[in-house]
Amino acid sequence: MLKLVQERVEKSPAGAVGRGAYRHAQATVRRALMWAVSRRGIDLSQLDKVPDSLAWPLKRDGMDPPARLAEVRSREPIHLLTTFMGMKVWLVTGHELAREVLGDVASYSSDIRPYVGKSGASDGDIGGLGFTDPPEHTRLRKLLTPEFTMRRLDRLRPMVSRIVDQQLDEIARLAESGEPVDLVPTFAFAVPFLVICELLGLPDDRRETFRSLGAARFDVTNGGMGSLGAISGSREFLLAEATRQRTDPGPGLIGQIVRETGDEINDYDLGGLADGAFTGGMETSAGMLALGTAVLLGHPEWWEKVRDDDESVGPVVEELLRYLSVVQVAFPRFAKTDVVVGDVSVRKGDVVLASLPAASRDDVFGDNAETFDPSRPARPHLAFGHGLHRCVGAELARMELRAAYPALARRFPEMKLAEQKIPFTQSSIVYGVESLLVWPGRDASVRAR
Numbered sequence: 001m002l003k004l005v006q007e008r009v010e011k012s013p014a015g016a017v018g019r020g021a022y023r024h025a026q027a028t029v030r031r032a033l034m035w036a037v038s039r040r041g042i043d044l045s046q047l048d049k050v051p052d053s054l055a056w057p058l059k060r061d062g063m064d065p066p067a068r069l070a071e072v073r074s075r076e077p078i079h080l081l082t083t084f085m086g087m088k089v090w091l092v093t094g095h096e097l098a099r100e101v102l103g104d105v106a107s108y109s110s111d112i113r114p115y116v117g118k119s120g121a122s123d124g125d126i127g128g129l130g131f132t133d134p135p136e137h138t139r140l141r142k143l144l145t146p147e148f149t150m151r152r153l154d155r156l157r158p159m160v161s162r163i164v165d166q167q168l169d170e171i172a173r174l175a176e177s178g179e180p181v182d183l184v185p186t187f188a189f190a191v192p193f194l195v196i197c198e199l200l201g202l203p204d205d206r207r208e209t210f211r212s213l214g215a216a217r218f219d220v221t222n223g224g225m226g227s228l229g230a231i232s233g234s235r236e237f238l239l240a241e242a243t244r245q246r247t248d249p250g251p252g253l254i255g256q257i258v259r260e261t262g263d264e265i266n267d268y269d270l271g272g273l274a275d276g277a278f279t280g281g282m283e284t285s286a287g288m289l290a291l292g293t294a295v296l297l298g299h300p301e302w303w304e305k306v307r308d309d310d311e312s313v314g315p316v317v318e319e320l321l322r323y324l325s326v327v328q329v330a331f332p333r334f335a336k337t338d339v340v341v342g343d344v345s346v347r348k349g350d351v352v353l354a355s356l357p358a359a360s361r362d363d364v365f366g367d368n369a370e371t372f373d374p375s376r377p378a379r380p381h382l383a384f385g386h387g388l389h390r391c392v393g394a395e396l397a398r399m400e401l402r403a404a405y406p407a408l409a410r411r412f413p414e415m416k417l418a419e420q421k422i423p424f425t426q427s428s429i430v431y432g433v434e435s436l437l438v439w440p441g442r443d444a445s446v447r448a449r
Contacts, residue, residue: 201252
């Protein structure tokens, strides 16, 4: 069965990620709504589709957020998105208000776990770091953060470079056929997956199983139950791996936590942290690698810059992160008390969503914030979120992007897009593409030899 799943995913891994992200988005919003209305005695357990009134901010136009978001931001940086089951759902589109909401721990909660049931195996739902509040969140994040310090991450640089080079060799091999090469399975999907395997310390003989489960997790070709089953399967895999490494710690994140703070965390929470690292590091990096490459190929002057000028790589990556903001909505915030946001009174129990693409196109970034321009003055963006739930793996993501884009441009300086109309994913919490066909052009490494 796993072999069949893997074969299907290998045929269309980008589609698997994209469609799965939409299903994951539906599940996330459904759980959030259940949290907020549970005290009102309303059963949302049968809700299987996110209403259009909630989903429209996710429906992008190519690289750009929907034009309606800019219109809403210009007149009301906090907008009443919908009233659902008697509950108000607010959308924050302005940059400063988004930072304010995401940074306000006192007024908002992100913890939905007590209201959506248990996993059946633990005191909490595996992978729930993003849906927890202090002190539970503080305890778990404290265990995870040391593994993402710059000192710890520095040891991963050779590994990331090796994986990138390995996938560049794969692109070169496929290019020999004379056909376009799809960068999603060969590069955008493969690089972060292999990095995550190394990060978690998964042994080689277990990676193929995990790859099958991980890719199927984002595939809803055969309906939502198959995707949910794969989610359960990958979580159970990581739980089993956490249990195994409890007695035989590996060289990666799981083993390091066991060695340093193993008595402070149980296997379920450890499996949850590993699952969170996987889900957070896979979709986002895959989306950025594919979309960022497409943007650079559409701006040849910047493709040449990242190829030839090491000093330009950092600003280009930061601008791509801002411009693309592939994570479209931050973790939902639930008002714990009445709070004023801008000039709007948000009531206790209301849900507040922050649109990260809208906030990142705010005019605080300049009059031309809708355009890709790495020469713009540097300013902190919200691509990794902000505050308590800012992505703990932000620096690892930056490391991957700073290694991948220049290496791709240097190896294939003449690379061109092979299709004018890129198949973007639709209505996904994490934005991406179904495929990215390119003509690699000459392999610069051949000439160098």
